[in-house]
Amino acid sequence: MNLELRHLKVVCAIAETGSVTKAASALGLAQPALTAQLQRIERTLGGPLFERDRRGARPTALGELVLARARVLLPAMKGLQDEAARLAGTGTTLSRYRFGGVNSPLIGRLVHRLAADQPHAQISTYASWYVDELAQMVLGGRLDYALAGVCGDATPSAEFGLTWRAIAIDAIFVVLPEAHPLAAVDEVSLAMLRDEQWAVAPGDGCFGDCFAAACARAGFTPRKMYETDVRGCLDLVDAGEAVALAQATFRPFSGLVTRPLADAPLRWRLLLGWHPDAPAARIADRVLGHAVAAYTDSLHRNPDYLAWLARNPAFGPQQMAAA
Known part of the structure; x- marks a missing residue:
């Protein structure tokens, strides 16, 4: 070292x-x-x-x-x-912005907002399945910011010395085929899914200790899981072979629906991370503001989730809350 x-x-x-x-x-x-x-x-x-x-x-x-x-x-x-x-003269801007994301639902809208605010800046993105990989790249100066998420009250590893701030707290919904018997239910209890098979993407996500604990509280152990990429997960759901978890802001394609899990047993905290000694730290609050606004933009295209948030105010944008 x-x-x-x-x-x-x-x-x-x-x-x-x-x-x-x-x-x-x-x-x-x-x-x-x-x-x-x-x-x-x-x-x-x-x-x-x-x-x-x-x-x-x-x-x-x-x-x-x-x-x-x-x-x-x-x-x-x-x-x-x-x-x-x-x-x-870069106290409030950077000449380039390098973002890494883990299945981030914000990256498109964040890039759009940042490009409109600073049209001459160079913006690049990098995708990963794992928060630790992104944190290592930020620490090594290969990325400026990491867009990541953690399940429940978990926090990313402190080993890399990054500062993490919360963008939003999303509820976790279940993705079902339109023909599924539970597709017509307003809210699905986890116990109703005890006999289902599950589709899961690799890397960091809620399919881990949080999910196992939530299923245990609901009185069952989850059945078989298929691991594949995101598109593969949706194909398995569309074929009726599995159900999947997704952030509530996810907009499924034709033939699929999302439904809230009753009592919100799973939640996903969207985070922005940077190194406190890097130039990116000087304008982190400004970038965080763009990220929160990008998340809010995504809500306006999802009226059902907006209505759910009105009934569950602990979820949604977190403004400048500490992670």
Whole structure:
């Protein structure tokens, strides 16, 4: 592992708070994740940086050396970034925007809004099945922003040091063929689907612990699952061989319908992520605003979901809520 500025920030935070637990809270990380990160830093530097006991964490001689250097390097790097931003005149815009998305329903409308707002900017997109892949690319400077999602109250891994903010919370609906007996039902309980086979796309999604737990609460274990790409999932549903889960903003093609799951047992948080030390961080709030507006645009084309949101106000756009 190569030592990076974010690692120096971790060391400084532990020294300033006198505790790994307090530093984790200050940095918005889980304590085990910060402990693991400190251990990797110590292995890279060749020895322990802190003596830890009931009274907290105190720097070792090696720790004092690292802190002395960090307290020079971190302000110098911040000054460099500020001066570069002023010189380039890019304090409120970027010349290029590189987005990565995991099955993102927002990417088209977000690109459209951003291109209208900044017609001379270069905009590119990258697709992945996995949040960690996108986070690694943001950390490595190959992407500026990651559009991702997590099921329920889960959060992306803190290992990559990204800042995550919530765009919206979507309900998870079930996708059925029009001829399915439950297609005429206003809301479908998960228990009604106990005998169904399921179609699932690979990568991050609700088909995991959240889904298994929701099915268990409904009193059953899900039957066979077919894993294929998104189009393959819809083909399986259209053929009557399976049902599928989808974000409520999904607009199915002819022959398929979406129905709400009663009591909303599954929810999907749409997130925007960026690295706090990257130039993208300076205008992240502006990009987040475009993302929320793009999500809102998608709602206007889905009157049934708008009506559902009126009855379930905990879902929908989250404005500037923290992830």
